[in-house]
Amino acid sequence: MQYSYFLMVFLVIVGIPLFMILISKGARFVINRKRNVSDSIYECGEPSIESSWKQIPVSYFKIALIFILFDIEIVFIFPWILSLGNSSELSYLSFITFIIILFIGWIYAYKKGYLKWEM
């Protein structure tokens, strides 16, 4: 393990500031900039009237979140398929259980109306 001393030094360098930050909740490395014109939405010199946070329909966010959760399922399916040749009944059973759990989640989202596209 040649890298161990380097690792030690690195982690001490990283760890002490982290500890200090956590100790003193308020302190941060960043300098508090004043909010000037260049931070405004369009940067055109004209003071903006409203914030850029308009009411975006929440369906976008909900569907995106649900998509993340169901998309990550492929990560488990892929190695299972690769090892399909020498799999036992336990492997099938546990994978079916996994799919059933996901399916219950999908039914929940569907019944609660999170997949409905309403503006």
Next chain:
Amino acid sequence: MIMNVLTFLLPEIILVILSFALLANSIVNYKRKIMANKTMILVGIIASGFFILKTPEGFYLNSTFENTSSTKIIKLLLIFGSLLSLSLISNSKTDQLKKYLDEYSFLLIVSLVGGMLVVSSREFFGLIISVELLSIPLYLISGMGLDPSKSIEAATKLFFFGTLSTVFLIFSAVLFYSLSGSTYFVDINWALDDYIIILASIFLLATISFKCALYPFHFWVSDTYEAAPINMLPFLSTIPKISIIAFLLFFFDGLVAELLNKKIIFIVGFLSVISIFFGSLLVIKQNNLLRLLAYSGIPHAGIMLIGIIVPSSISLDFIILYFTFYIFANVGLYVCLNCLPTVIENFNLDKLNGLYERNPFLALSISCFLLSLAGAPLFGGFWGKFNIALISYKAYGVFLPSAILLSVLISFYYYLKIIRAIFNHKQFNQVENIDFSMINKIIITICVFITIILGINPAILQILT
């Protein structure tokens, strides 16, 4: 093979099925929905507790999962404590809680499953997944409080701290792996003798301090307790803390004494002493009742850590005694507070003024729980703290018991401050319309009974084991 899996993992599987049944209950509409929720929780949890007694002992799943008699007792404690807190939830009066009753119960039961798996896991990646299962529902729960702007802020803070602590846990697992070439706890004994092992254990202990709110990593605890719904506090204050500390107990149990003595014991002792000392100092200044109780959990976790670093053949009974008294005193205390009218803004100590005149039973049981937590004789807390002080004196000399004694002295100050407010009859405050239903009475009576029984005869736990 399938039957084999079912025998040793049956309690957890029953709880998972129960949680999905609750989820299914939440999407259908019928008349007796709340009744069905209560019945399912009662039957499922009692069945799971019954099958814990029946599970065979030994190593399972390529020895990543272990059942011993002591894990069984701790799991039973966890299940009983969360049964009490769940029956509190299903009895809730608030509209918001009533609307999302099934979701709340679902989240708490998933968290309980995570806690039970944490106690049994003997391998790092099982541990990581169980810790996530334990803590992710708590992020959501803390965001569901009565004052939305405060509670979502608390949830954001808890989410960041919790995620960071999980990253630390993964980092420590990878560092241990880089030394031993294996992800099992036992193989740390054959790891290369390197200073990295100290580093890895520091990261592991940082995670544990985050999850149990030990001193340098305690910031989330007061915010979360203030903002989370009071119904959740019996669960939030006991189950994660107990299960993580029990995991640490079994983790140290597997390591050889030489490795422990040389490197890790010192760090744990240091952590526990500073959390006892500074945690006690933090509590003194508080006037908000919930923040006071939140911070008062820090010295308790420190004392539990002291019990852990003593060799486990001696300390196991006493730590289980401490867990038992801590669970029942905390659950009873928060159930009592839940009977008071809901206070959204500021739960100051003077809101309790004149409680004794209004409702003597509630006042007396609150003082019973507080005295037990403080460690007064004749209550369970005395024997818990006394035994841990005694065994730590036998193992490591006079320093650790004196820290415990100091914390007991300070804790008498701040717990008696609450009791003084309760018995103060000069000014009455809003203690009208106390919600004192049947199920709350039953829970409080059970908790008072167990606290006093443990105080009179602590050996009763050993009869059970």
Next chain:
Amino acid sequence: MFSILIYTALLVSSLGIFMLLSKKHILSILIGIELFLNGINLFFITVSKSYSNDAADIFILFILVITACEVAIGLAIFLVNQRINKTIDINDLNKLKDF
């Protein structure tokens, strides 16, 4: 070869830590945590290959899935936070204080 990979992993994780500590935007902090975690993943894979061991291949997937779940829940919390508190700056989260 392995040492280069290990230095890269440490660099990535230290960048993540720096981002975690220096940024004020909620999403940047989340990205910092992710970067830290991905540095750890790279470190894990490298160590596992230097032992010629297969443990990392499957555990990385678990770590990724855990991360994805955390991100989903974190984004949901941030969304509600933005709708209620109207802020994405962690310095503005100061309603809960000791005194």
